[in-house]
Amino acid sequence: MKMKIDMQLVLEDVPGSLLRALGPISSHGGNILSVLHSRSGGGRVWVMVTFQIADQESLNLIKNEMGKTRVQVSEMSVEGKQYYSKKTLSFILVGHVIDSDVRDTINRINEVGLVSDIEVVMPSPEEKSSVMMNVEVDNGRLEGLISLVKRVCKEKDLLLISSIE
Numbered sequence: 001m002k003m004k005i006d007m008q009l010v011l012e013d014v015p016g017s018l019l020r021a022l023g024p025i026s027s028h029g030g031n032i033l034s035v036l037h038s039r040s041g042g043g044r045v046w047v048m049v050t051f052q053i054a055d056q057e058s059l060n061l062i063k064n065e066m067g068k069t070r071v072q073v074s075e076m077s078v079e080g081k082q083y084y085s086k087k088t089l090s091f092i093l094v095g096h097v098i099d100s101d102v103r104d105t106i107n108r109i110n111e112v113g114l115v116s117d118i119e120v121v122m123p124s125p126e127e128k129s130s131v132m133m134n135v136e137v138d139n140g141r142l143e144g145l146i147s148l149v150k151r152v153c154k155e156k157d158l159l160l161i162s163s164i165e
Contacts, residue, residue, distance in 0.1 A: 002031070002052040005059065008075040009047040009066075010088070013039060018047065024065035025051050028058045072116060072136055088116065088136050091149055095158035097131045098122060105152055106133075112145045113137035 011017040018037065025032060030051040037047040053059050059078070066073060076083040097105070098120070106115050113135040122129040137145045146162065153160040 002054060003056075003059065004033075004050065004052055004079055005030075006048065006050050006075075006077045006080075007073055009049065010072040010074050011045045011047055013043050013045045017045070020069055021047065021066065021071045022049065024062045024069070024071075025049070025053075028061045028065070029054055030058070030062060067114070070116065074136075086136050086138050087142060088134050089113075089142075089145070090132060090134050090163040092130060092132045092161040093153060093158045094130045094161070095128050095156070097129045097156075097158060099129075100156040100158065102131060105156070108152055109133075109135055109145070109149065112141050112148055 009021050011021055018035075022032065022035070030053045033050045033052065035047065035049050037045055039045050053062070063073065072086075072088070074086050074088070093105070102120075106118070109115055114137070115133050116136050117134040119132045120129060121131075135145065135149075149162070150160060152158075
């Protein structure tokens with residue numbers, strides 16, 4: 001018995017991103033039933049893909065491969081039941097972000113969510129820098145992520161500007 005999967009994806013609006021997103025489904029034996037997409041502006045495309053897959057192991061392989069290729073799965077249901085729902089939050093950190101070990105900051109955030117995009121502005125080594133990061137997080141871990149980011153900013157003396165929900 002095959003499992004029916006509905007996935008909502010958020011892709012960059014660039015050539016090849018839809019193919020990159022659908023590749024893992026095909027390569028792990030998924031049978032794609034439908035693909036709907038909508039350009040939302042801002043360089044993003046929302047894609048709803050419905051497919052059938054043989055088992056949970058194949059689904060896990062698909063999710064892992066999508067994660068490695070930076071395909072953002074925002075929602076997923078299996079056989080009509082909500083599997084998970086994610087949000088993407090944006091944070092701007094201002095201060096000596098680079099000097100306070102930005103890699104450590106990213107690693108700590110990745111324990112709760114996933115830093116999916118980062119932009120750095122560093123006028124000069126002596127001046128404060130700013131980092132904007134988008135972080136994907138499962139809705140159930142949202143409060144934990146926000147608490148962690150606030151704690152890290154306090155420890156590292158960084159100003160935090162977070163997204164409004």
